[in-house]
Amino acid sequence: MILIMAWRNIWRSTTRSLVVIGAIAVGIWAALSLTGFATGMVKSYVNNAVKNIVSHIQVHQPEFLDENEVKFNIPDVAEVEQAIRSEEGVKSVSLRSIANGMISSSKGARGVVIKGVVPEDEARVSALEENTVEGEFLSEEGRNPILISEELGRKLNVGLRSKVVLNFQDRGGSITAAAFRVVGIFDTGNKPFDQSHVFVRRSDLNGLLASPADSALAGGALAHEAAIMVNDIRNVDTIAFSLGAELPNLKVQTYREISPDLELYEGQIKNISLIYLTVIMLALVFGIINTMLMAVLERIKELGMLMAIGMNKLRVFFMIVLESVMLGLVAMPVGLLLGYITIEYVGKNGIDMSMYAKGLESFGMSSIIYFELDPGVYGQVAIGVFLTAVLASIYPALKAIRLRPVEALRTL
Amino acid sequence: MKVITTKGVVKVYNPDKIPVKALNGVDLEIKEGEFTAIVGPSGSGKTTLLNVIGGLDRPDEGDVEVGGHDIDAMSDNDLIDFRKEHIGFVFQAYNLIPVLTARENVEFVMLLQNRPKKERRERAEELLRAVGLEDKMDKRPSELSGGQQQRVAVARALAPKPDFILADEPTANLDSKSSANLLDIMAELNREEKITFVFSTHDQRVIDRARRIVTLVDGKVSSDEVRGE
Incomplete structure (x- = not known):
């Protein structure tokens, strides 16, 4: 029933919840697309280098x-x-x-x-x-x-x-x-x-x-x-x-050994997605805190009543965290889907960077970048959003359990 | 026998600025099965006394024992658990959970007590029938009138089978018909299920129905009258 309560609570202020859900979804989309772009760029560099210069494996004396x-x-x-x-x-x-x-x-x-x-x-x-x-x-x-x-x-x-x-x-x-x-x-x-x-x-x-x-x-x-x-x-x-x-x-070397810069770039893909994710989630934390804080502050009397009739602090805390997590969980599929569509589309059709192609080519990259994403990144982003929602709810939830029922009940 | 005892209870608000003695040495004993009204002018300490008895507030001086438990010795979380098991509250402003239906509101405290689903549901329906709301079980508070909401609140207070029900001006927001109806229900529950009711009120209709009337003036018991129904 606490699940039902939390779910219904987030729809008490539909507009506010939708705004924060939209923000989270856009954040997820941006994290996925940026990572897809960076991955596509690195892969294009690596593929070009492999195809034109180093090939996969070389054997020498x-x-x-x-x-x-x-x-x-x-x-x-x-x-x-x-x-x-x-x-x-x-x-x-x-x-x-x-x-x-x-x-x-x-x-x-x-x-x-x-x-x-x-x-x-x-x-x-x-x-x-x-x-x-x-x-x-x-x-x-x-x-x-x-x-x-x-x-x-x-x-x-x-x-x-x-x-x-x-x-x-x-x-x-x-x-x-x-x-x-x-x-x-x-x-x-x-x-x-x-x-x-x-x-x-x-x-x-x-x-x-x-x-x-x-x-x-x-x-x-x-x-x-x-x-x-x-x-x-x-x-x-x-x-x-x-x-x-x-x-x-004979000396057998892979492209990473022949051209260590390729290994470096490939290794950076993981870091890139983590960095994008961290930056975006940090921004989202504040949006969620704001929403959840409003949700707590306008419900002081109700929270006081819940504690008066026997809902203990742990359960109140859990309910607030749950509401925040639910906002994240509603936004998650939307953001993941948007990101997936973007990556699939640009992965097939490419994004034309020919405006900057001169610069790109001197680095050995193509002028058309095809987005690419390791499927694991979707999971990474999903976990990131979940953690963000939990993290962002802690302060509002602490605020809720610090209320004293008798004072909370007195507020109008 | 479950008894509420207060001894020399003092409660001061604003102790640092302009101290207001809401309770100034209240000695009171309420026995099981009583139907007691606490009356007195505004600011005489009625609500404060109920809050202290119900463990929502702590006295600054004196002792409060409810059903053998020393309220002051309990932590905040212990008090929440204590209220959950032993005390039902009915508030002036109904204070139902707005996102839950009447039935869910009544079930809620039993859920906090981890009672099985079937038992919760049966008891909630039984209680809502007892307060005459069998046709409103799936309505949310916003779809109910004030009188109906307060009856849900009474059903909710009864659900966990508490030893005491504390009602703070339960009829203050109700019209006379709803008030009479609510009082009938409370009196019947008191008579038939031996549930102890303590309510603060300055509603004459309520005072007329009470079997014991404790009058507070300036935070002290000024009279204590026991009478037949």
Whole structure:
């Protein structure tokens, strides 16, 4: 019956209750949407980085990571590739040979990382093909094709079909050079990456890297990096662990290890939602306190009567807390539903941030943000609202039980 | 036998500013089954005496014993529990719970006593029938007249089977027909169920029906008259 009483009590002042219920619902909606936005932004950053640059897992020769020299290639490439491909959960693999060198045109020269890839493998691992905005992606046709970025093309004043020269050291330590023809221009949206990377066919690069002494490595037998995409990003750690056990002489790293900033951002998502939630709930606390205090103060006489006829302080306290919790519980489904609809809608259609896209892209984010929310956040918000309602009712409830019945009864 | 005893009860309001002695040494004994009216002019201390007897207020001096319990020795929460079990209140302004129906109002104290639902319901209906409100059980106080509300209040006071019912000017807001009706009900309950009634009043119709009349003047008992009905 105390439940019934509390429920009916909150509807004694319909407008006042609706206002505070509305405030709580909007607060829940805002907390969910803001968290969804922040999560979407971080995920977009992480996904872009994974898709364009780091992929899910990379495998290298340990020394290669330290020294970055072409001689530290992955030994027994074919076996390693076979081992990776047969690993459960692996979606695609691209083996790359890598050289650090210089690209030059008649206009100038710049230092770049030259990545030799097998075109169809690379297309399955990274977004390089989709990001080829002009010309064509690498193919088996033509002689020495190269993909450069828009950014680099501008700096070197070269465009499609222009000729550029790459200079680098081969495995024997001699400087070698070759002319390549620009067949395509790519743009990943990440400026620092674009300026410093070019892509060629692995067979072309290997032919140049392998010195006459180790001509066996020319063609498909030389690679420095295996970039791997998995089917489900949540399994990335298990797969990396099992690969590490299978390839004990190689260094297997997940995207979080390769790019610690990604781990940092991902880790922050939880904090972001907590911070939003705390700030919003703090604001709501005062709204609820105000409402409940009014509800107590205008019922002093009634509360006095309840204590006079035998309702003890604990029960009075509990009734006030219950009324506050009920306000929260009525608002909760409304706010959660609004938040859910917003997140689902923007999650599908995205929110266009192109007004700020320039800034976003230099950080490696997309200009369209798709809201995303870990389902656990709904629960977190629900618990947060419940605690807020309880917290906010404590002061009014204390006020109620401090009343002395005889004085309360005397008030008009 | 359940008895109310007060010995030298003094109650001072505003002790720091302008002290007002609402009760100035009241000695009184009320026995089980009495139907007692406390009368006197406004400000003579009638309501204060009822509050002190009912444990709503504490005396500044003197002793109050209700049914063998020393009121002054109890904590606030003990007093609430004591009232719940032993004392029924009827207030001048009815003071029903506005969000509950007549039946729920009567059931409420029994709920506080953790009585089973079936028992609560049966007793509430029985009492509401006794006060002539069988057709108003599901009405809220705002849908009832003053007289009907006060009858619900009497039913509520009786519900926990208290030893004493203390009624503070129960007829002050009622017309003469409702007053007579209420008094009939209270007198009958007193006669048949041996419930002790103590009420403060300056309503002559009530005084006429009382079997004992205690007159207070300036916080003291000035006369104490026992008479047949």
